[in-house]
Amino acid sequence: MKSLEELKAIRERMQGQVGLRSEDETQTRVVVGMATCGIASGARPVLNALSEIVQTKGLSNVAVTQTGCIGLCQYEPIVEVMEPGKEKVTYVKMTAEKAAEVVEQHLIGGTVVAKYTLNSIE
Numbered sequence: 001m002k003s004l005e006e007l008k009a010i011r012e013r014m015q016g017q018v019g020l021r022s023e024d025e026t027q028t029r030v031v032v033g034m035a036t037c038g039i040a041s042g043a044r045p046v047l048n049a050l051s052e053i054v055q056t057k058g059l060s061n062v063a064v065t066q067t068g069c070i071g072l073c074q075y076e077p078i079v080e081v082m083e084p085g086k087e088k089v090t091y092v093k094m095t096a097e098k099a100a101e102v103v104e105q106h107l108i109g110g111t112v113v114a115k116y117t118l119n120s121i122e
Contacts, residue, residue: 025084028062033078035069041076049096053103090118
């Protein structure tokens, strides 16, 4: 069993790590739907690819996170990009390859990859 001092030290260390992950108003958020429907449609490789590419490219202003159900099961895997001061962009039927393209063109180049967005499905 851990002593009270050890538990306090663990708590402080973990709070420091949580602080590193906190987002600010200048950070772009990339959210991957990871509910059952998303996972069944292949969201895990998309999340892994996004996380790996963002880290490899050193995009410190981009936070890749996951969420539960986005509510558009027929379009899974879904990735939402939320940039400060801009409208949310919803990418649908994503793959790891498409995710790499989104990182290059949208997150780095600043151009939405319209052919993968929800608006292109209609």
